[in-house]
Amino acid sequence: MKRTIVVLVIMILANIPSVISVTENGDQFADLPDYFNWRDINGTDFTTPAKDQSPAPTCETYALVAALETLMQYQVGSLFEPDLSEAHLYFYAGGTYEAGGVNVQDAANYLVEYGVPDEGCFPDPHRPYDYPFESLPGWKNRTVKIQSWGWIENNEDSIKNALIEYGPLIICIHIYEDFYQYRDGVYKHTSGERVGGHLVALVGYDDNKQCWIVKNSWGSRWGEDGWFKMAYDQDIFIPRCYGGTGIMYIDGVYGNFMPDIPKIQIEQPKIYHTYLFGFEFPSLFRKLPGLQNAAPRIVGKHTVKINATNTNKVEFYLDGELQFIDEEPPYEWELDTTSGLHTIETLAYNEQNMSKDIVDVFVLV
Numbered sequence: 001m002k003r004t005i006v007v008l009v010i011m012i013l014a015n016i017p018s019v020i021s022v023t024e025n026g027d028q029f030a031d032l033p034d035y036f037n038w039r040d041i042n043g044t045d046f047t048t049p050a051k052d053q054s055p056a057p058t059c060e061t062y063a064l065v066a067a068l069e070t071l072m073q074y075q076v077g078s079l080f081e082p083d084l085s086e087a088h089l090y091f092y093a094g095g096t097y098e099a100g101g102v103n104v105q106d107a108a109n110y111l112v113e114y115g116v117p118d119e120g121c122f123p124d125p126h127r128p129y130d131y132p133f134e135s136l137p138g139w140k141n142r143t144v145k146i147q148s149w150g151w152i153e154n155n156e157d158s159i160k161n162a163l164i165e166y167g168p169l170i171i172c173i174h175i176y177e178d179f180y181q182y183r184d185g186v187y188k189h190t191s192g193e194r195v196g197g198h199l200v201a202l203v204g205y206d207d208n209k210q211c212w213i214v215k216n217s218w219g220s221r222w223g224e225d226g227w228f229k230m231a232y233d234q235d236i237f238i239p240r241c242y243g244g245t246g247i248m249y250i251d252g253v254y255g256n257f258m259p260d261i262p263k264i265q266i267e268q269p270k271i272y273h274t275y276l277f278g279f280e281f282p283s284l285f286r287k288l289p290g291l292q293n294a295a296p297r298i299v300g301k302h303t304v305k306i307n308a309t310n311t312n313k314v315e316f317y318l319d320g321e322l323q324f325i326d327e328e329p330p331y332e333w334e335l336d337t338t339s340g341l342h343t344i345e346t347l348a349y350n351e352q353n354m355s356k357d358i359v360d361v362f363v364l365v
Contacts, residue, residue: 019151019245032160037204037213038070038168046074047168047203048081050226052219052271055128055293056097059199060104060170061089062217064250065116066201067168068144071253074167080258084144088122091133098130104170104199104242108149108250115143115255120263120348120355126271126294127360136356142259147252151244154237159212159247160205166249168215169202172241173230184224186211188231197238202247221282262311262348266357268304269296269344278302292341295360306331306357308348317345339363 039045048069053062065084072082093110095102110116121139125131152162152169162169177192186209204213211229220226230236237246269275274283277300287293308314308331316324316333319342324333335344345358 019153032157032164034207035205036160036164037206038074038163039203039213041074044079046070046079047215048073048083050215050220051086051217052126053086053124053217054219054271055126056090056124057101058086058090058095058124059217060102061086061093061095061107063170063199063201064089064104064107064111066203066215066217067170067250068111068116068146068253070201070203071167071250072144072257075253076257082144082257083119083263084116085119085122085124085135087124087133088135088139089116091122092135096130097128104172104248105244108146108248111146111250112148113145114140115145117142117144118259118261118355120261120357123357125343125358125360128293136354138353142256142261142353144253144255144257146250147254149248149250152247152249154234154239154245154247156232159202162247162249163202163204166251170199170248170250171202171214172197172199172238172246173236174238182223182228186229186231188233189236197241259353260310260350261353262308262350262355264306264308264311264314264346264348264355264357266304266344266346266359267307269298269302269359269361271296271359273297275299275302291362292360295341295362298335298361298363299365302335304333304335304344304346306346306348310350311348312351313349315347315349317343317347319343320345335361335363337363339365 039047053059065086068084069082073079089107090102093102093107117135117139121142122135152158174194175196175198176189176194178190201215202212203215210232214228214230216223216226216228239246271294272283274281274297306314313325313327314331315322341362343360347354347356
């Protein structure tokens with residue numbers, strides 16, 4: 001026991017994340033409950049809705065942000081719907097699409113040193129390539145940080161205890177072909193080749209169903225509204241993931257949880273949708289030659305619709321040029337432009353701050 005304490009002190013002083021193990025804490029796991037879920041803490045769901053990272057390889061930061069947002073709401077004690085910028089954390093921590101991701105340790109260290117601002121500072125454009133990036137001026141005043149992070153040993157009791165003590169965990173898992181066909185129930189790999197790795201947020205467990213409860217980042221149309229249950233299986237975790245155990249915790253969340261900012265979201269057009277003279281349909285074929293993956297496809301004139309709160313006015317830009325200013329809700333603008341790929345950017349203002357949202361669109365006619 002003394003040796004363990006000495007080792008931990010040395011690691012803390014050297015800023016080396018420790019690995020928390022069931023063996024370090026004796027029998028404290030004997031009274032673990034049969035069920036625990038951050039979606040049901042005395043009847044309250046402290047998680048935020050499942051998001052869609054596609055078509056970018058940004059799962060590391062989507063998993064980290066999922067854990068952060070849950071802990072923010074739990075710490076405040078109310079459901080204020082935080083929305084942090086996964087794209088900011090990804091690129092500012094050194095991620096590139098060409099490299100296929102960001103080192104999750106680099107992203108966690110970035111959270112310790114700099115934090116991550118809200119989505120309005122750097123909205124995800126859902127592009128399948130690297131691009132120049134910069135968050136809005138003043139983003140450093142809108143950040144949420146963590147004090148520390150570390151790894152959890154790959155055994156059920158250690159994982160369960162860490163879920164209860166620290167909050168949702170960031171886990172690296174193997175992806176097999178049969179995972180893409182998951183719809184509901186408890187997933188356990190039974191067929192198909194291993195096709196890669198993925199990072200997701202582990203939020204709970206259920207001993208009666210012998211499964212983990214997990215939040216994915218493939219949108220709400222996948223799985224159980226973006227969630228899935230994963231059978232207890234130590235082999236599903238990727239060992240030595242980014243130099244760790246494949247199971248990460250974060251601790252000591254603090255910062256500007258609720259900045260006085262406008263919130264803005266482009267509700268139409270939205271990614272992976274097609275608009276035919278104002279009628280909306282899910283895009284049947286996500287990948288077509290000559291069309292940017294994820295970009296909405298528009299035929300005919302289209303009304304750009306905005307959901308904005310705490311907002312005095314909204315500016316609409318097309319390919320970097322100001323097109324329209326709307327000072328009254330509902331905030332809308334009639335898009336009528338030439339064929340080809342275009343970028344719609346919206347800026348919302350209140351008395352103190354501004355926020356933005358962005359979407360690339362492909363106009364067909």
